Amino acid sequence: MSSKPQKKKEVPEENGYASFLDNELRPSSWKDYIGQKAVKDNLQILIRAATERGVPPEHVLFYGPPGLGKTTLAHLVAKETGRAIKITSGPAIERVGDLASILTNLATGDILFIDEIHRLNKTIEEVLYPAMESGVLDIIIGKGPSARTIQLELPAFTLLAATTRVAMISSPLRSRFSGGVFRLEFYTEDEIAEILGRSAKIIGVKVEDNARKEIAGRSRFTPRTANYLLKRARDFAQVEGRPLDKKTVELALKLLGIDEKGLSPSDRKLLEIIADKFGGGPVGLGTLAAALSEEEATIEEFNEPYLLQLGLIERTARGRALTPHAYEHLGKVPPANLQKKLI
16 A cells, blocks of 8 residues: 655755744844843834824934844834834945935835944945935936936935944934934843743743853853854754753853853953963054954954953053953963952
8 A cells, every 4th residue: 555755844944044043033022122121212212202293213323242132123113113124234235326226115114224334335325314314315317517416205214224333434424313323232141041031932942040041141241142052052952862951051062162251262362362472462453363363353343342341351552451350261370560450
């Protein structure tokens, strides 16, 4: 007796599946968005006031280190207003025509989210000013004496933008975010532990409270990193046939090279190079990047914020220098001038 062949289960492509998981973990309501209370409260007032007046909310800029929830906030604003959201990034808008195409395809009340807006070309930035301020798009046709300007009316829209380097945004552009410029702060360990509890339910794993606290303590105060560590600990527990408890988390993170303070191998290498090659510093960023064979931007945007937050390095006018706590963490004896600070 022949049996019907079983239909092969379709498995999403790797990138699509990863994207699916990330979107699933993304909060879909203000209630689910943990932390950043001041920013949330201001946004809710902004949205409610605009809704009562029957107009789109004013333009808003979010800034802060990566992984703190800037994109998630943009999605929540769109959901709260019931409007469509169009997503792009500064580097993706290469020509004025790219921006014109995006803006003219917006419907009234739509949300335009531009990530890493500090990387916008200055020429494109000039075109964005009147679009944000007056709702018009100025297009220059032709060159030389025969050139003429055509002004197109744009539908009322809300620009939400995000950046990790707010200092690189020009003052004229920054001043046009009339809805507010909001800094996202690092999360507390309790907030991260609460986020991990929600994430564990979504991905279908049972994680013990002490394991959540262990991950939270090594998460760099960042939800994105915490969720990454949770998924890797889940993988380790699954393969090894272990419960997702504190010991399992410790073993999984040791395998990843994440120490008890949440420092990655690249963080420790940076500290060790400053200590061993440059006598504890100060050392210039360019010299440090060359010694690490790393990009300056990577050090500034990935390593430094967390190391500064922990008080392991300090930035001086002459460069980066280690603090006594950095030597203590590395198990090294600090120079004589720093030993007094440990007493």
